[in-house]
Amino acid sequence: MMNASGSPVRQSSVRAHNLALVLQTVANSADQPSRAAIAASTGLTRATVSALVDDLIEGGLLVELEPAPRTGAGRPAAGLALAPDGPAGLGLEINVDYLAACVVDLTGAVRHRLVARADQRLLSPEAALAELGRLAAQARAAATIDGLTLAGAALAVPGLVTPDGLVRVAPNLGWQDVDAAQALRKVPALADLPVAVDNEANLAALGELRADHGGEPTFLYVSGEVGIGAGIVLDGELYRGGRGWSGEIGHVTVFPDGRPCRCGANGCLEQYAGQEAMAADADLAAAALGIALAAVVNLLDIDQIVLGGGYAPGFDRLRPGIEAELRRRVLTAELAPVTLRPATLGADAAMRGAADAVIRGVRDNPAAWSGRLG
């Protein structure tokens, strides 16, 4: 086989690609496919699939299930599934009024979930990250007792994050240029793990995309905490923007001469629909959200809006007010309705999305995970 540049594709990269293909086929199947079914859907030969499946089983990523007893002729085929005891992801979240950690196994099941409620604005970034490190260590210990091995950790933060894990600014935490990835790598319980840091709404949007199998590939995910963030998913891909900082819907202007915002401007959405403002006046929060969302829909032609974070439990209360503004302000509202729904993962979407990002890394490149597969 030749690649685009004309040089022979290395056998190991073909193998790595095929391992990922087989693993993804099992992960994306509604049922537990047999080896023959995987061969049929991937176009690989049955012998090749069988060898790859054996390696994935030995590597702890797949399990073979006992076939259901069947009467009559023909031997029933064994089904394959992701290994519940395979590599797990540690999802971490730091937000204004809580810290959270969860362990999600390779099948996507949450095995442990820890939440510590406390106002992080009262702590320095170093102290808040040290607290989070303790929570992470507890989660890892619980995973170890279950016999799970962590493949990595990912942290969700309500701020602008660079690809190497530097939090440039998190206005509601009062953070500026905090190297969160490096701080977490210094936690002894995490020292041997890859640690990634990303914006909480982006991670939540990706988690939502994967949780909602067969759902819309284009949607806006809006996360309502003390601050408000959004993740823009277009055709199944997260749109990060030119510098990776898209989705700052909390600072979209809804009332030009309105309340002063922490960012220095006036009348930002966050001042009317952030968690604290929403508790004071839910109707105003819904109207302000509807105004900002109508602008997004008019601009991007996104017809599905997912409300997460603190908005998920308050969804029924907010919905009529948001929909009234969308009907009034979206040009195409009469041609095609905009769908609003609460996040499938509820208020846990960001930390679940963080853990899911780790799991996704294993599923996308199983050869890198286990030396036995390489």
Ligand SMILES: [Zn+2]
């Ligand atoms: Zn603002």
